[in-house]
Amino acid sequence: MKFTVTVAASTANLGPGFDAFGMALGLHDAVEVRVTGTGLKVEVIDAGAGDMGGVPTDETHLVVTALRRAAERLGIEVPGLHLRCHNAIPHARGLGSSAAAVVAGIVAGYTLAGAPIDDEALQLAAEFEGHADNAAASLLGGFVLAWHSGDRFFAERLVPNPAIRPVVAVPEERSSTGETRGLLPESVPHADAAFTAGRAALAVLALTDRPELLLAATEDKLHQDYRAPAYPASAKLVRALREEGVAAAISGAGPTVLALTTSGILPGGVDVTGFTVSELPVDMSGVRVTTG
Incomplete structure (x- = not known):
């Protein structure tokens, strides 16, 4: 067989x-x-x-x-x-x-x-x-x-909405899920949890029907900032992309950066040195x- x-x-x-x-x-x-x-x-x-x-x-x-x-x-x-x-x-x-x-x-x-x-x-x-x-x-x-x-x-x-064209920026450095989870606090402020819950609900709408809402919908106060010290270059790239209006986030436990675009490309002015950038369809x- x-x-x-x-x-x-x-x-x-x-x-x-x-x-x-x-x-x-x-x-x-x-x-x-x-x-x-x-x-x-x-x-x-x-x-x-x-x-x-x-x-x-x-x-x-x-x-x-x-x-x-x-x-x-x-x-x-x-x-x-x-x-x-x-x-x-x-x-x-x-x-x-x-x-x-x-x-x-x-x-x-x-x-x-x-x-x-x-x-x-x-x-x-x-x-x-x-x-x-x-x-x-x-x-x-x-x-x-x-x-x-x-x-x-x-x-x-x-x-997902067919207009969404994911782009990933993959660095050479590696990350361990176990190690990055160890950076998460046991509790977070109620306001941060409420903020993230609202954004998660919005993300379902943005990903399926309203991709123009993706920038707001991918905001998070639950985990990414706490784990940023594990991959500073990736965290910096996420911030730079979001400042350019791109819905960017850390992919899983990192350090890859995910950008949910509608063009399949990243803005030319963003420095992606040290990353391999690829469009990956859903x-x-x-x-x-x-x-x-």
């Missing part, structure tokens, strides 16, 4: 939607899965290969771990595996590389079991990180609203499996 799982990068938070908003982007990892008689072989190509990321090639590889967990949940035995991971999503940059690997592994497990993707797939994916924003975006595509109640995770997919397809 041989098939390929293609999964999109994602951007999370989008300003005020901390752990709640996600969007799939047109940058993809592809994992070729081949069932063998015994053993495990993992090849990592491009991002994460060799010294670039130190990605493991044994049972601790995130795709393998997720695949095994899905297989266990579905009650199937997996014989030997040969995985070829063609990685385009940069690691530790705030573009959901870990969530994409988890989704790829879980969907591979479902494919091996001959089972349709269901709500339990999202539960499995979200359990890895404790929140569902990136995983839901990679799994479903489009713009997602994610939340949890008790020990269950939920997500709804919305269609991926509307979600995770895909092809055979052969």
Whole structure:
């Protein structure tokens, strides 16, 4: 049995939607899965290969771990595996590389079991990180609203306004979600929480129907300022873009900067030295499996 799982990068938070908003982007990892008689072989190509990321090639590889967990949940035995991971999503940059690997592994497990993707797939994916924003975006595509109640995770997919053309500015430096979460205070002023809640509500309208409201809708007082010391250059770029009227925010845990434009380009007067700038369309397809 041989098939390929293609999964999109994602951007999370989008300003005020901390752990709640996600969007799939047109940058993809592809994992070729081949069932063998015994053993495990993992090849990592491009991002994460060799010294670039130190990605493991044994049972601790995130795709393998997720695949095994899905297989266990579905009650199937997996014989030997040969995985070829063609990685385009940069690691530790705030573009959901870990969530994409988890989704790829879980969907591979479902494919091996001959089972349709269901709500339990999202539960499995979200359990890895404790929140569902990136995983839901990679799994479903489009713009997602994610939340949890008790020990269950939920997500709804919305269609973003077609006028929105995301642009990402990716620096060479890396960031750790665990480290940046450690910069967040245990409590914030009530006024800041109320401000951010209002902007999050506005963001749903702006992202789906009124993109002219995106600049105001991407304001945040809940997390970005607290984490700015972890990536000063990215924080500076966000400020510069917003001063030019561009709806910019830190992508996920950073340090990538997300700009929600309607032109697909950044203003010429903004200094992007040290960043690789690319327009990435919204991926509307979600995770895909092809055979052969």
